[in-house]
Amino acid sequence: MPFQRKNIATMGGYVPGEQVDNDDVIKLNTNENPYPPSPEVAARLKGINSASLRRYPSPTAEPFRESAARCHGIAAENIVPTNGGDELLRLVLTTFAGPGETVAVTRPTYSLYRVLTEIQDNKLHEITLEDTWDLPKEFIQQLSVSNAKVCILVNPHAPTGKLLSVEALTEIASNFDGLLLVDEAYVDFVDLARKHDAVPMAIEHNNVLLLRTLSKGYSLAGLRFGYGIGSAELISPILYKTRDSYNTDYIAQQLADAAIQSRDYARAIWQKVREDRELLADALTKLNFAVTPSQANFLLAKLPDGRSAESLYLQLRSENILVRFFDQERLRDKLRISVGTPSENAALIAALTAKFVCTTE
Amino acid sequence: MPFQRKNIATMGGYVPGEQVDNDDVIKLNTNENPYPPSPEVAARLKGINSASLRRYPSPTAEPFRESAARCHGIAAENIVPTNGGDELLRLVLTTFAGPGETVAVTRPTYSLYRVLTEIQDNKLHEITLEDTWDLPKEFIQQLSVSNAKVCILVNPHAPTGKLLSVEALTEIASNFDGLLLVDEAYVDFVDLARKHDAVPMAIEHNNVLLLRTLSKGYSLAGLRFGYGIGSAELISPILYKTRDSYNTDYIAQQLADAAIQSRDYARAIWQKVREDRELLADALTKLNFAVTPSQANFLLAKLPDGRSAESLYLQLRSENILVRFFDQERLRDKLRISVGTPSENAALIAALTAKFVCTTE
Numbered sequence: 001m002p003f004q005r006k007n008i009a010t011m012g013g014y015v016p017g018e019q020v021d022n023d024d025v026i027k028l029n030t031n032e033n034p035y036p037p038s039p040e041v042a043a044r045l046k047g048i049n050s051a052s053l054r055r056y057p058s059p060t061a062e063p064f065r066e067s068a069a070r071c072h073g074i075a076a077e078n079i080v081p082t083n084g085g086d087e088l089l090r091l092v093l094t095t096f097a098g099p100g101e102t103v104a105v106t107r108p109t110y111s112l113y114r115v116l117t118e119i120q121d122n123k124l125h126e127i128t129l130e131d132t133w134d135l136p137k138e139f140i141q142q143l144s145v146s147n148a149k150v151c152i153l154v155n156p157h158a159p160t161g162k163l164l165s166v167e168a169l170t171e172i173a174s175n176f177d178g179l180l181l182v183d184e185a186y187v188d189f190v191d192l193a194r195k196h197d198a199v200p201m202a203i204e205h206n207n208v209l210l211l212r213t214l215s216k217g218y219s220l221a222g223l224r225f226g227y228g229i230g231s232a233e234l235i236s237p238i239l240y241k242t243r244d245s246y247n248t249d250y251i252a253q254q255l256a257d258a259a260i261q262s263r264d265y266a267r268a269i270w271q272k273v274r275e276d277r278e279l280l281a282d283a284l285t286k287l288n289f290a291v292t293p294s295q296a297n298f299l300l301a302k303l304p305d306g307r308s309a310e311s312l313y314l315q316l317r318s319e320n321i322l323v324r325f326f327d328q329e330r331l332r333d334k335l336r337i338s339v340g341t342p343s344e345n346a347a348l349i350a351a352l353t354a355k356f357v358c359t360t361e
Numbered sequence: 362m363p364f365q366r367k368n369i370a371t372m373g374g375y376v377p378g379e380q381v382d383n384d385d386v387i388k389l390n391t392n393e394n395p396y397p398p399s400p401e402v403a404a405r406l407k408g409i410n411s412a413s414l415r416r417y418p419s420p421t422a423e424p425f426r427e428s429a430a431r432c433h434g435i436a437a438e439n440i441v442p443t444n445g446g447d448e449l450l451r452l453v454l455t456t457f458a459g460p461g462e463t464v465a466v467t468r469p470t471y472s473l474y475r476v477l478t479e480i481q482d483n484k485l486h487e488i489t490l491e492d493t494w495d496l497p498k499e500f501i502q503q504l505s506v507s508n509a510k511v512c513i514l515v516n517p518h519a520p521t522g523k524l525l526s527v528e529a530l531t532e533i534a535s536n537f538d539g540l541l542l543v544d545e546a547y548v549d550f551v552d553l554a555r556k557h558d559a560v561p562m563a564i565e566h567n568n569v570l571l572l573r574t575l576s577k578g579y580s581l582a583g584l585r586f587g588y589g590i591g592s593a594e595l596i597s598p599i600l601y602k603t604r605d606s607y608n609t610d611y612i613a614q615q616l617a618d619a620a621i622q623s624r625d626y627a628r629a630i631w632q633k634v635r636e637d638r639e640l641l642a643d644a645l646t647k648l649n650f651a652v653t654p655s656q657a658n659f660l661l662a663k664l665p666d667g668r669s670a671e672s673l674y675l676q677l678r679s680e681n682i683l684v685r686f687f688d689q690e691r692l693r694d695k696l697r698i699s700v701g702t703p704s705e706n707a708a709l710i711a712a713l714t715a716k717f718v719c720t721t722e
Contacts, residue, residue: 002567003510003540004598005459013602016420026414036412050406051397052618053583055388056576061379083444086605094480096368099460112606119455121602147362179364206363215417222414222611237365241374242480244447245473250583251612255414 007099011118014111017324019315026347028338029322031186031298033219035269039264041220041255041285048251060239062258064248068227071260072199077200077232080239081256082190083247085185085226086112086215086336088238090154092209093120093226095242096179097149104148106135108328110158110183133160133292135168140175151176155198156190159326159336161294163190166198173205179234181209186296187271189277194295199229206231216297218259218266225250225256240270273297277339283349284337287356302334309335319351368460369391372479375472375680378685389699390683392547392659394580397631401623402581402616409612418611420446421600425609425618432621433560441600443618444608446546446587449599453570453589454481456603457540459508463515465509467496469689471519473543476643477522494521494653496529501536512537515544516559517551520687521695522655524551527559527583534566540595542570547657549578549631550638555656560590567592577615577658579620579627585609586617634658638700643696644710651700661692665717670696672718680712 003339017030036042061081076119089112097103099121099172105113107126117124125146130136153174156163175182182198190196202208213226225248230236248256259266279300281291288304303309309332313325324336339345378391397403399516422442430437443449450473458464460482466474468487478485486507491497504512512533517524533539545557552558563569574587586609609617620627642652642660649665664670670693673684685697700706 002594003457005457007459008598008602011602014606016417017622018420019417030417036415041414042411045409045411048406050403050616053402054390054394054397054580056380056393056582057585058380059696083610084607086607095369096364096366098368098482107520109600121459153559173428203364219415221417224418224607224610233363236499237369241369244445244451245375245377246445246582246585247449249444249585249610249613255411320484324678 014115026344029324031338038262038265039218040258044258045061061248061253063119080228082226084224088228095155102148104151118201135164148180152181156186156296160292160300161296163295189297213286280345365395368482377474387682387705390685397624398580399623401619405619422609422614433686436501445585449589463509494523510539514540517547519659521653522657524656544572550658551656554602641706
């Protein structure tokens with residue numbers, strides 16, 4: 001492996017969920033939104049003149065930044081637009097956690113975090129979740145002794161869908177000397193009854209950043225658009241120093257702006273996904289899966305009778321139904337299933353029923 | 362500057378050339394192509410259905426990668442698509458030059474290189490160009506003693522437009538223990554008579570990477586699309602390890618593919634820019650500017666009579682003509698002028714004539 005830095009040569013690399021170019025596949029494996037983006041996004045796309053592409057875009061995605069700030073009731077200085085949420089994750093390490101410094105995450109969590117720490121040559125400190133997937137009681141103490149510069153929590157948690165309250169996040173941030181990055185990739189799907197909004201807390205604390213993405217909530221995974229929310233002093237070095245100088249393109253800026261301005265459309269979808277999530281959870285429970293209550297647009301479901309999740313994943317795959325299997329401790333007996341359309345969910349349940357319900361033949 | 366790494370806290374950040382949202386401005390400051398992208402790009406854009414954005418794009422921009430490989434007569438394994446050429450610059454440092462390790466560049470050069478080394482916490486080794494803007498005779502020796510892991514050369518050179526021959530690049534690569542990154546952002550504008558093609562050399566050497574971008578040659582600065590070319594063993598860790606997992610978006614992939622497939626359209630533009638470059642150089646020379654012969658889509662022009670380039674830049678700016686002034690040693694008496702359309706170039710010359718030709722009033 002000539003010329004590679006040692007940490008790069010020895011690392012593995014992130015393996016994204018399978019992408020298929022086949023409309024017959026029921027794709028419940030990468031938490032994509034089952035509905036298209038808003039009509040306003042379609043209209044904005046239609047109105048783009050390719051001639052405008054010859055010029056550089058706004059380096060800081062200015063129209064989107066203003067719209068996002070208005071949407072959250074904060075200032076543009078509290079927002080940094082990024083090329084997908086992934087870019088923000090990388091930029092937080094680039095900006096705040098140098099090689100050899102520690103980054104704390106939970107175990108399990110979104111697997112990209114580990115990969116990013118390997119690239120940045122950080123030390124990774126993993127704090128194991130309880131059997132209920134809650135943070136351990138001594139989480140704050142463990143975080144403190146880890147001496148971490150950055151702690152990344154995905155909330156709602158992946159791959160379980162568990163939600164930490166704003167109060168719990170506040171307690172962590174208030175007792176942590178480092179920077180807390182809360183990855184809110186799935187936060188749009190949290191039940192309204194929870195009244196969950198971490199934005200005010202993030203703005204008030206000088207050590208909290210939130211990650212948002214348009215990939216899930218706004219049906220724009222193909223567009224690569226996310227943003228960070230935080231105090232100006234945390235946002236500023238990312239926006240003006242470590243970010244690639246033109247990190248988002250003109251069309252993406254336009255469509256992201258249209259998406260966030262047509263939030264009411266997205267809101268209706270979020271509600272639909274929440275309702276379908278509960279229906280899907282009920283159906284899986286009836287098939288004796290143990291389903292973790294989820295506030296995201298996916299469910300982590302443990303198979304009945306200790307059956308192999310990997311072989312079920314492969315069986316479903318052979319029937320053109322894709323779900324996600326993680327070859328990791330505590331997850332090998334479970335599948336992560338994205339909430340699809342009612343007909344996609346029904347097709348999955350039908351396929352599972354054929355396998356798990358005893359038939360008298 | 363709470364939480365920032367020391368190298369980030371102390372660095373300045375890249376300052377992009379001024380972007381304006383005003384069609385009355387004659388914009389000759391950021392080397393954008395003065396012509397729109399190809400009709401095939403416009404048609405592909407028109408055909409995109411926003412519904413396809415709900416799914417993740419190909420992680421490796423697969424259709425584009427194949428097209429680019431065909432275009433250069435190489436294999437897809439020799440190509441890594443990136444979010445603009447800037448992303449490749451960053452990824453080369455991420456992959457091959459760790460903190461504390463040395464990166465060699467020339468002085469002057471594209472100012473982003475320094476910023477990227479500051480972010481990565483590299484040591485920067487600058488090798489000063491001759492008064493003619495050629496590499497110094499002892500360049501290879503200086504490079505060798507620098508112990509650099511990576512050397513970045515922009516070719517044609519920015520901000521002068523000087524071209525290093527493939528033979529010269531080959532000699533450098535053959536005598537360098539590190540990795541040579543040749544930033545070919547402007548290579549499309551090299552005179553055909555030069556028969557300049559560094560691709561075979563890059564594929565043959567295991568320590569050479571080329572950077573290409575669609576920003577200039579394909580009129581797609583707003584799209585953010587570039588790619589690296591090199592041996593599979595250099596491309597692979599960037600493609601599968603250090604690159605953000607979905608670094609280019611679905612629409613950009615599609616339009617980049619359309620652009621590279623309609624290369625004949627771009628070729629005609631390159632020829633037009635070459636011809637207009639010579640006309641502009643002649644006109645500036647007649648006004649007693651000293652113009653460096655350029656193989657790029659810009660000219661570095663030294664002002665007559667030791668006048669202040671900054672004040673000329675500001676004067677032109679007040680007349681809605683933007684050119685680039687660099688507040689750097691050896692450049693403060695010069696302006697970098699992008700080649701525009703014939704009418705834009707004529708407007709610039711008219712403005713300069715009014716200032717530099719003695720009139721009998």
